[in-house]
Amino acid sequence: MENKVLQGLVNDITERKMLEESANQLAMTDHLTNVANRLGLEKNVAKIQFEMHAGLIGSFYVLMIDLDGFKAVNDQYGHEIGDKVLLHFTQLLSKIVRKSDFIARTGGDEFVVILKEVDAIEKVQHIASKIIHEASQMIEFGESIQIQIGASIGINLVDQANFDMAKVLQRADEAMYYAKKSGKNRYHVFS
Numbered sequence: 001m002e003n004k005v006l007q008g009l010v011n012d013i014t015e016r017k018m019l020e021e022s023a024n025q026l027a028m029t030d031h032l033t034n035v036a037n038r039l040g041l042e043k044n045v046a047k048i049q050f051e052m053h054a055g056l057i058g059s060f061y062v063l064m065i066d067l068d069g070f071k072a073v074n075d076q077y078g079h080e081i082g083d084k085v086l087l088h089f090t091q092l093l094s095k096i097v098r099k100s101d102f103i104a105r106t107g108g109d110e111f112v113v114i115l116k117e118v119d120a121i122e123k124v125q126h127i128a129s130k131i132i133h134e135a136s137q138m139i140e141f142g143e144s145i146q147i148q149i150g151a152s153i154g155i156n157l158v159d160q161a162n163f164d165m166a167k168v169l170q171r172a173d174e175a176m177y178y179a180k181k182s183g184k185n186r187y188h189v190f191s
């Protein structure tokens with residue numbers, strides 16, 4: 001009898017833990033695209049900072065991506081189609097980056113990608129070019145809707161374990177705005 005009570009207690013605790021974990025996971029996930037949200041990004045960056053302090057990784061790249069011409073999609077076809085475009089772009093990103101990389105949607109049409117195991121800026125530039133190329137391909141919904149958007153990307157290298165996350169994102173953001181100002185549909189590396 002005592003064993004049964006104990007087992008019941010263990011089951012209750014396990015169930016509560018599982019519920020807590022899935023609630024945490026939910027709080028860190030963007031509900032539309034199912035990738036991380038800003039909270040999920042913060043958690044991931046904290047984990048990377050720990051890995052850098054432990055000497056497990058030496059550097060990483062942050063890509064700040066903002067879609068070009070997205071407002072016009074909403075204006076012309078409505079929010080529902082706009083949401084589908086955001087989902088389409090997220091799936092496209094997932095195919096381009098590796099499973100070990102990290103994707104977050106941090107705002108309306110703004111995404112952050114973290115590339116950890118890349119040793120040369122040329123590889124990052126190659127990935128950024130691929131994202132821009134794929135993002136600009138025509139998206140079709142049924143026979144009558146054809147949509148073309150674009151992507152502007154800011155790239156920032158982080159190579160010190162004592163980095164300040166706000167500054168890291170701000171620099172990637174500055175680089176992204178530079179790409180927008182220079183004509184959109186391109187990337188810029190923060191320097």
Ligand SMILES: Nc1nc2c(ncn2[C@@H]2O[C@H](COP(=O)(O)OP(=O)(O)OP(=O)(O)O)[C@@H](O)[C@H]2O)c(=O)[nH]1
Pocket residue numbers: 032066067068069070071072074078079080081082083086107108109
């Ligand atoms: N469908 C949809 N639209 C959203 C969502 N969140 C934000 N938006 C819209 O996304 C648009 C983002 O605005 P901008 O980034 O200025 O639009 P843009 O046309 O891409 O501008 P540029 O970046 O200058 O090319 C706004 O119209 C928001 O209303 C969402 O969850 N779903």
